Amino acid sequence: MSGRIARVARTVSVCGTLLTSLSGPAVLAADAGAGKSVFQSSCSICHSVQPGQNKIGPTLFGVVGRKTGAVPGYSYSPANEGANLTWDAATLDKYLESPKAVIPGTKMTYGGIKDPAKRADLIAYLATLK
Numbered sequence: 001m002s003g004r005i006a007r008v009a010r011t012v013s014v015c016g017t018l019l020t021s022l023s024g025p026a027v028l029a030a031d032a033g034a035g036k037s038v039f040q041s042s043c044s045i046c047h048s049v050q051p052g053q054n055k056i057g058p059t060l061f062g063v064v065g066r067k068t069g070a071v072p073g074y075s076y077s078p079a080n081e082g083a084n085l086t087w088d089a090a091t092l093d094k095y096l097e098s099p100k101a102v103i104p105g106t107k108m109t110y111g112g113i114k115d116p117a118k119r120a121d122l123i124a125y126l127a128t129l130k
């Protein structure tokens with residue numbers, strides 16, 4: 001996927017006029033289609049997007065707008081369970097950059113995504129899961 005983004009970026013920079021005719025993923029900011037690819041490569045090993053389906057982590061169906069620790073039947077760490085945050089775009093952005101910075105003691109062993117554009121795409125995708 002990153003290869004594809006790089007190719008698209010090169011294409012766009014070489015032929016700037018093409019930009020207006022390109023409507024595919026990876027060109028616009030906060031692209032849910034590109035975010036789905038980020039999800040599949042970085043999150044799907046531990047998270048399902050189906051309601052009620054918990055894996056190593058809780059399902060992320062409906063995550064945008066819900067409270068921390070709210071998935072029934074999932075055994076959260078006390079840190080995540082008691083974090084008392086709402087998963088809005090701003091909180092998700094901080095968390096996905098550095099999970100341990102937002103929820104110290106989380107059992108989510110994932111380092112985070114440093115690229116803000118990738119996080120924006122991913123959050124746009126998460127917002128479609130409802």
Ligand code: HEC
Pocket residue numbers: 039042043044045046047056057058060063067068069070071075076077078079080081087096105106107108109110113122
């Ligand atoms: C190695 C497995 C793993 C990976 C990879 C992973 N997670 Fe998690 N995630 C977890 C676990 C485990 C928890 C529960 C944390 C706890 O209870 O402390 C969690 C919790 C979460 C929560 C809080 C859910 C809630 O209901 O409060 C969110 C949001 C989340 N993950 C998003 C993501 C996203 C988005 C990605 C991809 C960038 C990702 N995670 C990658 C294992 C993972």
